[in-house]
Amino acid sequence: xxxxxxxxxxSTAIGKKFSRRDILKTAGxxxxxxxxxxxxxxxxxxxxxxxxxxxxxxxIVPFFGKHQQGITTKPQNHVYFAALDVTTTNKQDLIKLxxxxxxxxxxxxxxxxVGELTSNEFLxxxxxxxxxxLSPSKLTITFGVGPTxxxxxxxxxxxxAHKQPKELKELPKFPLDALEEEWTGGDLCIQxxxxxxxxxxxxxxxLVRIARGKATLRWAQSGFQRTAQADPKEGTPRNLFGFKDxxxxxxxxxxxxxxxxxxxxxxxGPNWLANGSYLVVRKIQMFIEVWDxxxxxxxxxxxxxxxxxGAPLGQKNEFAKLDFSHKDENGQDYxxxxxxxxxxxxxxxxxxxxxxxxxxNGMDVKTGSFDAGLLFLCFQRKPSKQFIPIQQRLSKMDKxxxxxxxxxxxxxxxxxxxxxxxxxxxxxxx
Numbered sequence: 001x002x003x004x005x006x007x008x009x010x011s012t013a014i015g016k017k018f019s020r021r022d023i024l025k026t027a028g029x030x031x032x033x034x035x036x037x038x039x040x041x042x043x044x045x046x047x048x049x050x051x052x053x054x055x056x057x058x059x060i061v062p063f064f065g066k067h068q069q070g071i072t073t074k075p076q077n078h079v080y081f082a083a084l085d086v087t088t089t090n091k092q093d094l095i096k097l098x099x100x101x102x103x104x105x106x107x108x109x110x111x112x113x114v115g116e117l118t119s120n121e122f123l124x125x126x127x128x129x130x131x132x133x134l135s136p137s138k139l140t141i142t143f144g145v146g147p148t149x150x151x152x153x154x155x156x157x158x159x160x161a162h163k164q165p166k167e168l169k170e171l172p173k174f175p176l177d178a179l180e181e182e183w184t185g186g187d188l189c190i191q192x193x194x195x196x197x198x199x200x201x202x203x204x205x206x207l208v209r210i211a212r213g214k215a216t217l218r219w220a221q222s223g224f225q226r227t228a229q230a231d232p233k234e235g236t237p238r239n240l241f242g243f244k245d246x247x248x249x250x251x252x253x254x255x256x257x258x259x260x261x262x263x264x265x266x267x268x269g270p271n272w273l274a275n276g277s278y279l280v281v282r283k284i285q286m287f288i289e290v291w292d293x294x295x296x297x298x299x300x301x302x303x304x305x306x307x308x309x310g311a312p313l314g315q316k317n318e319f320a321k322l323d324f325s326h327k328d329e330n331g332q333d334y335x336x337x338x339x340x341x342x343x344x345x346x347x348x349x350x351x352x353x354x355x356x357x358x359x360x361n362g363m364d365v366k367t368g369s370f371d372a373g374l375l376f377l378c379f380q381r382k383p384s385k386q387f388i389p390i391q392q393r394l395s396k397m398d399k400x401x402x403x404x405x406x407x408x409x410x411x412x413x414x415x416x417x418x419x420x421x422x423x424x425x426x427x428x429x430x
Contacts, residue, residue, distance in 0.1 A: 059136045068416070068424070071379050072258060075225065078225075080201045081192075082192075082218075097214045101210060137195040142191040144188065167413075171383075171409055239374055261380060261386070276415050279377065281411075302399045314334030343390075343398050373404070
């Protein structure tokens with residue numbers, strides 16, 4: 001990424017006055033963290049300052065706007081998702097964190113570093129540097145707040161409990177859930193998506209670093225899908241079972257559909273969340289070795305779609321309207337009643353915006369098999385009317401349950417966007 005060229009005079013002065021050892025003696029190890037982190041991003045140049053960028057405009061997704069990017073944005077090649085626990089008990093610290101995150105995010109989505117260069121060799125650089133020289137790669141950064149930010153162990157943590165939306169509550173336990181605590185929950189979330197994984201990781205790494213002393217990493221997972229280079233026709237991505245994933249998504253270009261299905265509307269609850277959305281995250285392990293030994297017919301009956309083109313069974317086009325009355329020559333349903341497609345569709349009134357990515361974490365040491373699956377991300381206006389009833393049906397009857405296990409789960413309210421000069425979360429804290 002392009003670094004800003006200004007010199008941090010304050011840091012230079014500190015370096016001249018103290019040696020690194022003097023600083024450690026004066027402040028202690030923790031004190032150095034305070035010295036670096038407590039000043040936040042005061043030295044960051046504004047989004048309009050610095051050298052003119054030579055980055056192609058197509059590589060930049062503007063950070064500011066009515067809605068946060070990374071929701072209806074065309075899915076990039078990679079995601080790096082992180083959930084955090086807030087450690088500070090001071091509301092003003094939390095507000096400052098969101099302000100600092102906003103400044104840093106606006107810079108990184110333009111391909112800039114999170115802090116200007118410094119000539120002081122006795123302090124760590126403000127930017128971790130691994131994205132230096134790289135394009136923004138269509139980086140988007142999306143922030144959300146979990147139910148435990150408002151109330152935890154019956155404690156109103158930051159005087160925000162009265163602002164907690166009714167929809168923002170822990171998801172119910174679904175049949176067959178095998179949730180592991182280390183992959184579940186979180187006070188805050190960061191979703192960084194980009195066409196380059198190093199750019200996405202760099203974004204999360206630096207935001208977590210900025211949060212030091214205020215929040216800590218709870219869990220994190222990277223994900224991938226086919227790249228634009230690999231699929232110039234930009235077809236529906238396939239999951240690790242080889243089937244297309246996301247065919248039934250609502251049309252992100254249809255503003256009416258988005259307002260009905262994705263964006264929280266005024267009057268839905270506390271109006272601070274209007275123009276935001278609810279994000280449900282599920283980490284789903286896929287037993288791909290078992291799947292690989294399953295016949296093609298059984299695989300297609302499990303999904304209710306043909307593998308080669310994604311069309312519903314008995315039909316020819318991927319996007320054909322589902323016809324559950326369609327029978328084969330033996331009078332049997334083309335799309336089985338326990339198929340994933342049929343159960344997720346229901347009566348057609350419940351829709352979610354899927355933005356899922358595959359993941360691979362190497363080998364599951366307990367079984368000697370691949371630790372791989374789906375980082376399922378979906379956005380919606382009302383989880384109680386959308387994701388929850390869909391998942392209740394799937395968890396009871398879905399034939400796909402034979403080949404998957406839900407290991408992680410979380411829900412977040414993704415904040416509305418903000419204008420330049422404002423900050424993410426401004427409506428919550430006002």
